[in-house]
Amino acid sequence: MTVSSGPELAVGDTAGHTGSFSPAHDPRALAELIVDLQSAGLRLETEIERRRGGAGPSDSGMLWVEGTAVTVPTETDAARTSPYVLRAEDEGYGIYRDGERLASASGAERPRFYDMTTSDGIPYWKIALMHLDSLASTVVQTCAYWGKSDQCTFCGIGVSLDSGRTIVKKTPAQLAEVAVAAKTLDGAVDATLTTGSSLGVDRGARYVARCGNAIKEASGLPVEVQFEPPLDLDVINEVGDLGIDSVGIHVESFDPKVLGEVAPAKARTGIEHYFRAWERAVSVFGEGQVSSYVILGMGEDPDLTIEGCRRAIDIGVYPFVVPIRPVAGSLMEDVTPPSRQYTERIYRRVAAYMTARGLKATGVAAGCARCQACSAVNAIQNLMQIGPRPGGGS
Numbered sequence: 001m002t003v004s005s006g007p008e009l010a011v012g013d014t015a016g017h018t019g020s021f022s023p024a025h026d027p028r029a030l031a032e033l034i035v036d037l038q039s040a041g042l043r044l045e046t047e048i049e050r051r052r053g054g055a056g057p058s059d060s061g062m063l064w065v066e067g068t069a070v071t072v073p074t075e076t077d078a079a080r081t082s083p084y085v086l087r088a089e090d091e092g093y094g095i096y097r098d099g100e101r102l103a104s105a106s107g108a109e110r111p112r113f114y115d116m117t118t119s120d121g122i123p124y125w126k127i128a129l130m131h132l133d134s135l136a137s138t139v140v141q142t143c144a145y146w147g148k149s150d151q152c153t154f155c156g157i158g159v160s161l162d163s164g165r166t167i168v169k170k171t172p173a174q175l176a177e178v179a180v181a182a183k184t185l186d187g188a189v190d191a192t193l194t195t196g197s198s199l200g201v202d203r204g205a206r207y208v209a210r211c212g213n214a215i216k217e218a219s220g221l222p223v224e225v226q227f228e229p230p231l232d233l234d235v236i237n238e239v240g241d242l243g244i245d246s247v248g249i250h251v252e253s254f255d256p257k258v259l260g261e262v263a264p265a266k267a268r269t270g271i272e273h274y275f276r277a278w279e280r281a282v283s284v285f286g287e288g289q290v291s292s293y294v295i296l297g298m299g300e301d302p303d304l305t306i307e308g309c310r311r312a313i314d315i316g317v318y319p320f321v322v323p324i325r326p327v328a329g330s331l332m333e334d335v336t337p338p339s340r341q342y343t344e345r346i347y348r349r350v351a352a353y354m355t356a357r358g359l360k361a362t363g364v365a366a367g368c369a370r371c372q373a374c375s376a377v378n379a380i381q382n383l384m385q386i387g388p389r390p391g392g393g394s
């Protein structure tokens, strides 16, 4: 299936990355390269660590490009024919286009804690994974919507469970044990926990928060937990009482028509209930500590998307804008990611609102908006603050 990413929005042609404008020397060129890579994907001539399956729009390769954390599509049809190629070098990797070396890259080493097992014989890597420098886990690998007409079409939560790569439910004690090892052996700087949804009034928030609390108590790592808006908003205060640092409550799209198509259960919750949940969460966790995925490339109206982001930013919510990452085995596995021209235009508008409102990724304690590897919005925000390139151009 190919999903329209909405009308093309013209930006300057910045495809060339030569001389002093190479990503190694110019933060503007690096931001442009990251936006382009996240659209076009990266052709692999070597093996790298990848994220597979899990909740949300997730399949991707994980790299540091010139020291910046980036996830990029590597397994999609577009990625297999991408003009960008990753080649192994004596030390790390190089990213090439048309035979020209554009940037250096390094991959994540296999984490040392992956070789450990719990006392009941479960490999640590089935409990949590390293996503670059963040420890990540889907604490309940089932969702009330999975396999039904309510299933989110971009999601892969059941895929990794079916493949045997994880267990159905992780306990707080297991997660705490793994977090201590991930911090001490592999330098994890935070933990990002998500969960499938339940039909209870808390939608699974209480359990994922208990898991986050156990990690924090044992390891001291800052923790983000992600959940659907609880029916009873007082649950958000309970999550705060457990010492959680940041929360992700993901609306996925501000276009109600698209939301109804890709996430019917979330559409029934209604975008206004997301705003009510976010307002409560900002009052508990503070401005910038509440974020929402906003996925681009699902056919959404870009104006509705930008307006929704602006409204969220106004109340202190960080809109974590990302291009769709088709997950193999999900209902959107064959979707073509949106063009760089489309995503960059939205990034720029959202970044400008965030700067005016004083929201920055550096102020986020934990989770996806802290890591930023799946989005280029922070790179674009930094680029806009640097100002235009001497002699013109963007």
Ligand code: SF4
Binding pocket: 055, 056, 143, 144, 145, 146, 150, 151, 152, 155, 156, 157, 195, 196, 197, 228, 263
């Ligand atoms: S609510 Fe949607 S995105 Fe979240 S786990 Fe369930 S199906 Fe996946």
